[in-house]
Amino acid sequence: MNICVCMKQVPDTNEIKVDPETHTLVRKGVPSIVNPFDTYAQEVGVRLKEQLGGKLIVISMGPEQAKEAIKSCLAVGADNGYLISSRNFGGSDTLATSYILSEAIKAVEEKEGLKFDLILCGKQATDGDTAQVGPEIAEHLDLPQITYALDIVEKDGEIQVKREYDAGYDMISTRLPAVVTVVKLPYEPRYPTIKSKMAAKKKEIPVLTEEDIPSIKLELCGLNGSPTRVKKTYTPVREKSGVKLAGMEAADAANEVVKLLEEAKLL
Amino acid sequence: MSNLNDYKNIWVFIETECGKAKNVGYELLNVAKPLADQKGCPLVAVVIGKDIEGVAKDAICYGADSAIIVDGPEYEYYTTDAFTKAMVTLVEKYKPETLMIGATNNGRDMGPRVSCRLQTGLTADCTGIDIDEETGNIAWTRPTFGGNLMATIMCPEHRPQMGTVRPGVFKKGAYEEGRTGEIIKEDIHVAPEEIRTTLVERVSEIAEAVNLEEAEIIVSGGRGVGSAENFGLLEDLAAELGATLGCSRAVVDAGWMPHAHQVGQSGKTVAPKLYFAIGISGAIQHLAGISGSDTVIAVNKDEDAPIFDVADYGIVGNLNEVVPALTAAFKARKA
Numbered sequence: 001m002n003i004c005v006c007m008k009q010v011p012d013t014n015e016i017k018v019d020p021e022t023h024t025l026v027r028k029g030v031p032s033i034v035n036p037f038d039t040y041a042q043e044v045g046v047r048l049k050e051q052l053g054g055k056l057i058v059i060s061m062g063p064e065q066a067k068e069a070i071k072s073c074l075a076v077g078a079d080n081g082y083l084i085s086s087r088n089f090g091g092s093d094t095l096a097t098s099y100i101l102s103e104a105i106k107a108v109e110e111k112e113g114l115k116f117d118l119i120l121c122g123k124q125a126t127d128g129d130t131a132q133v134g135p136e137i138a139e140h141l142d143l144p145q146i147t148y149a150l151d152i153v154e155k156d157g158e159i160q161v162k163r164e165y166d167a168g169y170d171m172i173s174t175r176l177p178a179v180v181t182v183v184k185l186p187y188e189p190r191y192p193t194i195k196s197k198m199a200a201k202k203k204e205i206p207v208l209t210e211e212d213i214p215s216i217k218l219e220l221c222g223l224n225g226s227p228t229r230v231k232k233t234y235t236p237v238r239e240k241s242g243v244k245l246a247g248m249e250a251a252d253a254a255n256e257v258v259k260l261l262e263e264a265k266l267l
Numbered sequence: 268m269s270n271l272n273d274y275k276n277i278w279v280f281i282e283t284e285c286g287k288a289k290n291v292g293y294e295l296l297n298v299a300k301p302l303a304d305q306k307g308c309p310l311v312a313v314v315i316g317k318d319i320e321g322v323a324k325d326a327i328c329y330g331a332d333s334a335i336i337v338d339g340p341e342y343e344y345y346t347t348d349a350f351t352k353a354m355v356t357l358v359e360k361y362k363p364e365t366l367m368i369g370a371t372n373n374g375r376d377m378g379p380r381v382s383c384r385l386q387t388g389l390t391a392d393c394t395g396i397d398i399d400e401e402t403g404n405i406a407w408t409r410p411t412f413g414g415n416l417m418a419t420i421m422c423p424e425h426r427p428q429m430g431t432v433r434p435g436v437f438k439k440g441a442y443e444e445g446r447t448g449e450i451i452k453e454d455i456h457v458a459p460e461e462i463r464t465t466l467v468e469r470v471s472e473i474a475e476a477v478n479l480e481e482a483e484i485i486v487s488g489g490r491g492v493g494s495a496e497n498f499g500l501l502e503d504l505a506a507e508l509g510a511t512l513g514c515s516r517a518v519v520d521a522g523w524m525p526h527a528h529q530v531g532q533s534g535k536t537v538a539p540k541l542y543f544a545i546g547i548s549g550a551i552q553h554l555a556g557i558s559g560s561d562t563v564i565a566v567n568k569d570e571d572a573p574i575f576d577v578a579d580y581g582i583v584g585n586l587n588e589v590v591p592a593l594t595a596a597f598k599a600r601k602a
Contacts, residue, residue, distance in 0.1 A: 013413040013551055025416055037533070094391075095383060126532065129411050129555075130391035132379035135347075139383035144463035145347055147376045150526065160467060164372060167527055168472035174464045184526065184533050227388030227425035231399070231406060233418045236558075244575055246583035253582045254592035257564060258600055260580060266541065266562050267600070 001052040003045040004116045007038040007060045009069035010127040018235045034069045037122025041182040043189040044152050045120050046077030055079045067205045074200035075192035086209040096225035098136030107213040117176040123183040138179035145179040274426035277303045278363040283316035290481045291369030296330040297440035315353050317343040327448040330440050335451045345373040349457040351380040356455050363427045370431035378431045388422030389429040394436045413555035434480040435538030436559050472525045479535040487513030491546020495523035500590040507597050515547050531556035546586050549574030
């Protein structure tokens with residue numbers, strides 16, 4: 001089974017702080033990581049590859065710096081990685097991003113001399129939080145999709161996907177090729193070894209620009225290809241200041257909170 | 268792109284399953300109603316499903332001026348292919364100016380598929396919807412960076428303007444018995460071979476579906492609860508309040524609760540009136556899922572836990588003592 005993992009390098013949102021004076025995000029010095037949901041996509045992909053054979057290729061659209069994130073995927077089981085990068089791709093919304101990625105996937109298939117059976121994405125990136133790029137890639141490539149996957153198994157040349165559902169999960173099958181977006185797995189992604197890290201570090205990461213993706217239409221990339229525009233951004237202001245009860249007997253504290261809730265007409 | 272002025276009306280997609288509507292569709296009617304009034308255009312409910320005429324009538328009672336329904340056995344359960352085809356066919360025929368979809372798993376599965384096929388813009392998981400005074404475009408506001416940043420997004424030159432909207436953020440309007448409107452039936456059918464996914468089975472891991480997204484009160488536990496057995500304390504409190512049980516990711520990872528109860532970035536996004544965070548430290552991924560809560564009550568033994576920064580009421584203490592005390596206090600209030 002040949003697998004493509006679409007990965008995004010994101011700022012570690014655990015480390016993001018809001019400047020109390022300017023109310024803007026402080027991004028300086030914030031470390032970049034592989035989008036956590038993409039690490040699940042990568043892990044389930046590697047397990048399928050180990051079980052069934054084939055190649056796992058990771059692609060990422062972003063600046064030069066995203067090569068680091070690609071290398072961390074190579075260190076945990078990806079065979080090759082490609083960075084999709086060009087000035088013309090900057091400013092893309094999800095429609096343009098998914099278009100570029102879908103065209104890049106075709107170009108990578110050419111370069112690698114294979115066809116992908118499965119395209120995996122994390123359910124969403126933790127910076128944009130849209131969860132749109134995966135389904136839009138599926139649409140551009142006219143493939144079936146299953147979103148919110150909790151696990152993927154292969155069965156008789158098809159896949160069965162556990163899809164998140166209110167009371168448990170739906171088991172959904174689809175033929176291949178297909179696109180699956182992953183929300184969580186029953187196991188944790190593996191860690192790299194020193195040896196695998198060293199090998200990944202040495203590996204060349206080819207950069208694909210529009211010149212390497214012959215079929216791409218530039219008018220569908222970047223700002224030109226993006227129907228949405230960001231009008232403004234702001235950091236949410238917390239209007240409420242909380243009441244914190246410390247050092248009280250449990251019963252007293254509980255009664256006090258119930259009384260406060262009642263006074264605030266919240267019950 | 269054809270003339271933008273050809274596109275009229277505001278549409279709300281009413282998600283159904285087995286003929287039953289999800290609340291979020293009705294919530295969206297309530298938020299879209301004043302926008303439609305402001306624009307002087309009709310508000311149209313779009314229902315795709317099986318045996319849904321009753322839902323269409325309800326949608327009108329919840330404020331829609333008319334409804335378009337697509338009824339068929341292939342729509343009993345959601346599939347990407349069937350629902351996308353039906354919705355795209357409707358949009359191409361009627362040309363709505365705006366299309367709102369509830370940001371449920373299925374809504375967020377279908378939305379990007381539809382917008383991409385139509386080559387228009389879609390704004391994900393919105394928590395605010397207004398009309399931009401200058402341009403008359405819809406201004407969609409949504410949290411990004413796990414809720415650390417809000418962005419207002421517009422789709423100026425493509426139609427329809429599409430957005431998925433977070434469940435529970437807006438309240439349903441009043442049900443006006445006897446309110447009438449036209450119900451248009453559209454005959455759109457999807458051949459079985461066009462539907463490329465198959466629902467093999469639905470596995471319920473718990474007796475009753477956990478409807479965290481629509482819950483008014485949630486009692487949620489974190490790693491601090493300590494064990495699966497100890498969730499009994501939270502169950503007692505939840506039973507007293509008629510609340511739904513939630514939990515943090517650590518609890519699911521530890522195997523104490525099934526994933527269906529998980530709140531946060533890799534679980535459900537919730538918007539209850541009261542959210543009890545018990546033994547939850549307040550990692551940003553968890554906070555991202557509870558930012559729509561009206562009131563947060565936190566219990567934690569660590570005075571510096573980040574959950575207290577977002578809590579309206581906090582108790583620093585041992586949850587093994589505080590939670591039963593809360594249960595008793597709520598019980599006493601009722602007596």
